[in-house]
C-alpha cells in the first residue's frame with residue numbers, strides 16, 4: 001500500500017517534470033527557429049490581446065494607487081499643453097488633430113487620447129507617462145522629465161475630453177493666451 005502511493009507520487013512528479021521539459025523545448029524552439037511572427041502588422045490572438053490589455057490596466061492601477069496628485073493650476077495646464085503637442089501629439093493626436101502618419105503603423109495602436117482619458121485617473125496617467133508601457137511604443141518620460149513636468153502633462157491630459165479644436169490649438173502658440181479664456 002505504502003509503496004503503491006510512492007509509485008503514484010513519483011509518477012506524478014515525472015509527469016510534471018516531463019511537461020515542464022516539453023514546454024521548455026517548445027519555448028526554446030520558438031526562440032531559435034523564428035516560428036513566432038514579430039511583425040507589427042500581425043496582432044496577438046484575441047485572448048492574448050485581452051490578457052495584455054487587462055494586465056496593463058491592473059498593473060498601472062496597482063502601482064499608481066499610492067500616488068497623490070497635486071492641485072492643477074492654470075500655469076501647469078498651459079505648460080503641459082505645449083509639452084503635449086511636442087511630445088505626445090505625434091502618437092496620440094488631440095482635439096482636431098490626427099496622429100502622425102507613421103504612428104498609424106504602431107501596434108498596439110496608440111489611442112486617440114481625448115477618447116480614452118476618462119478611463120484613467122490622474123495618478124494613473126502620471127504613472128503611465130513617467131514609466132511608459134513595456135513591449136509597446138509608449139515611452140517612459142521619467143528619464144527625461146522631472147515629476148513637476150510630468151504633473152503638468154497630466155494636468156493637461158485630464159482636460160482633453162470635451163476640449164475644442166480651437167482651444168487645443170491655442171496651447172501650441174507658446175504664449176499665455178490659453179490661460180485667459
Ligand code: HEC
Nearest residue numbers: 087088091108109110111116125128129133136137138139
Ligand atoms: C511613439 C508613440 C507614443 C508617444 C510619443 C507617446 N505615447 Fe502614449 N501610448 C503609446 C501607445 C502605443 C500606447 C498604448 C499602450 C498599450 O495599449 O499597451 C500608449 C498609451 C498611453 C496612455 C494609456 C491610454 C490607453 O488607454 O491605452 C496614456 C495616458 C498615454 N499613452 C499618454 C501619453 C502622453 C501624455 C504622452 C506624451 C508625454 C505619450 N503618451 C507619448 C504610444 C506613444
